[in-house]
Amino acid sequence: MSVNALPLFNKTRIAPTPSGYLHLGNALSFALTAALARKSGAKVLLRIDDLDQERVNDQYVQDIFDTLNFLGITWDEGPRNLEDYKNNWSQLHRVALYRDVLQQLKDQREVFACLCPRSQLKGGIYPGTCRNLALPLETPDTACRLYTDDRQLSVKTLSAGVAGTKLPEAMADFVVKKKDGYPAYQLASLVDDIHFGVDLIVRGEDLYPSTIAQQYLATVLGAAAFQNITFHHHPLVMDGDKKLSKSAGATSIKYLREEGKTATDVYREIGRMLDINENLSSFEDFVKLM
Numbered sequence: 001m002s003v004n005a006l007p008l009f010n011k012t013r014i015a016p017t018p019s020g021y022l023h024l025g026n027a028l029s030f031a032l033t034a035a036l037a038r039k040s041g042a043k044v045l046l047r048i049d050d051l052d053q054e055r056v057n058d059q060y061v062q063d064i065f066d067t068l069n070f071l072g073i074t075w076d077e078g079p080r081n082l083e084d085y086k087n088n089w090s091q092l093h094r095v096a097l098y099r100d101v102l103q104q105l106k107d108q109r110e111v112f113a114c115l116c117p118r119s120q121l122k123g124g125i126y127p128g129t130c131r132n133l134a135l136p137l138e139t140p141d142t143a144c145r146l147y148t149d150d151r152q153l154s155v156k157t158l159s160a161g162v163a164g165t166k167l168p169e170a171m172a173d174f175v176v177k178k179k180d181g182y183p184a185y186q187l188a189s190l191v192d193d194i195h196f197g198v199d200l201i202v203r204g205e206d207l208y209p210s211t212i213a214q215q216y217l218a219t220v221l222g223a224a225a226f227q228n229i230t231f232h233h234h235p236l237v238m239d240g241d242k243k244l245s246k247s248a249g250a251t252s253i254k255y256l257r258e259e260g261k262t263a264t265d266v267y268r269e270i271g272r273m274l275d276i277n278e279n280l281s282s283f284e285d286f287v288k289l290m
Helices: 022-040 058-071 082-088 093-108 185-195 205-221 251-258 264-272 283-289
Strands: 011-014 043-046 111-115 143-146 153-157 162-164 175-177 200-204 228-232
Touching: 011 111, 011 200, 022 043, 022 058, 022 228, 022 251, 022 283, 043 111, 058 082, 058 228, 058 251, 082 111, 093 111, 093 143, 093 175, 093 185, 093 205, 093 251, 111 175, 143 205, 153 205, 153 283, 175 185, 175 264, 200 205, 205 283
Parallel strands: 011 043, 153 228, 200 228
Antiparallel strands: 111 143, 143 175, 153 162
């Protein structure tokens, strides 16, 4: 987990989605992000990714604040409570920014309308059904997909420097606007990171394909600020051979708190699941591992 010769950064972010109660994997990501911020002099932004409005729940938003406070993790920028989040920090307040970027993509003729349901994906891969149909972009009940190719991309990482890569097949022609009219995650996350001046992104290794997709989108937009962001993809906390999910109640921080577990118990459990020999007992122990 140690990252040697850590450079200085301006800002990183903790960006949970309020679609369920947070689990041990979220706790790992939060602690690692805040520890790297401490070591690199970066400020921490709390950004709550809530554009999937059908799944947003006040209890899940409150759980974000409860979990961070329980773990002893502080942040410099972002909402302080549920009311502040709703009034000032929800992504709904930034919809105009996302739509401006979507309009840029339309003006550049980089997107196409797609009627395909998720069920048409073949092994998670889009077969290109609507790519050449030239459907009007404002066709009702359509998503907007980005035209993609196999261009060479690069990703700046803490552990390996600049890595060359190409867009994974599963990300071909990825969605930038959903059928409900809201921007898709890849677009909204990129716009937010640029808007808030983030230059270090810490996320699970399962999100590496999203990193590449967002780098691809940045090249299309000419967004040099995003292309210069440094990424760190951390190992996942696993439940046996499965990645933890927000439906796994027994690993939720809320459940563990209600069972009388302390923050020390949570940190030690994370260390055990990651096979870390050091005896983690607090956030400060995480900082020492960096």
